[in-house]
Amino acid sequence: MTKLEFYQQLEQQQIFLSNHQKQQFDQYYRLLFQYNQVMDLTSVIEEEQVYERHFYDSLTIAFNKNFNGLKVCDVGSGAGFPAIPLKIVFPEMELTIIDSLTKRMNFLNEVVQQLDLKKVTIITARVEEMDASFRETFDIVMARAVARLNILLELCIPILKVNGIFIAMKGQKGQEELEEAKNAIQILNLKLNETQKLPFITNFYFLKQKKTPLQYPRRYSLIKKKPL
Incomplete structure (x- = not known):
């Protein structure tokens, strides 16, 4: 996907980028390419592939939606997907990024600074070990591609507000993982609101209907050993 095709595809979804936003995407790509030489951020690094498989795929969750003014958290953001593309498109979104690897967070801090992104908090931590003040906020x-869905739900749902939306961006095994996660969906008081199927990914949108039982999340070793 060329840059022009990227802009055109977004426009078909009523997402119109300013020249400044286009420059931010370009700068983000350059930083990604530069840092990837020394820290292996992504195996997808050719420009047209990055625009399609990282930038465009990240923005599929923005189709017919407006994130401006919302408190949004990206768990296990890696090289910044989907967090940074969404933040470029929705500058008034209040964004928190949580990832456990310091080297990736150093890269993201540089991206946030170079792109002059405001209202961004970057936290180096495991999400299941987050302070209680983050619970249901x-x-x-x-x-995106952090863990299998039954594990991912237990990690992420406790920090989501009641009536908030959890978005799981999955690959080709998305439907299989959804079946596997039926018990977790019930225990964690979730409802599958929407499924968005695309060529490379499937996005699941879950509504949190009630507060998360206080015993969740468990320690990661237990979550992994005995998923819900």
Whole structure:
């Protein structure tokens, strides 16, 4: 996907980028390419592939939606997907990024500074070990290719507000993972609101209907050993 095709595809979804936003995407790509030489952020690094598989795919969750003014958390953001593309498109979104690897967070801090992104908090931590003050505080929590869905739900749902939306961006095994997560969906008081199927990814949108039982999340070793 060329840059022009990227802009055109977004316009078909009523997402119109300013020249400044286009420059931010360009700068983000340059930083990604530069840092990837020394820290292996992504195996997808050719420009047209990055625009399609990282930038465009990240923005599929923005189709027919407006994130401005919302408190949004990206769990396990890696090189910044979907967090940074969304933040470029929705500058008034209040964004928190949580990831456990310091080297990736150093890269993201540089991206935030170079792109002059405001209202961004970057936290180096495991999400299941977050302070209790973060519990049920976010309007939207999202995660892209972090863990299997039954594990991912227990990690992420406790920090999501009641009536908030959790977005799980999954690959080809998304439907299989959804079946596997039926018990977790019930225990964590969730409802699958929407499924968005695209060529490379499937996005699941879950509504949190009630507060998360206080015993969740468990320690990660237990979550992994005995998923819900």
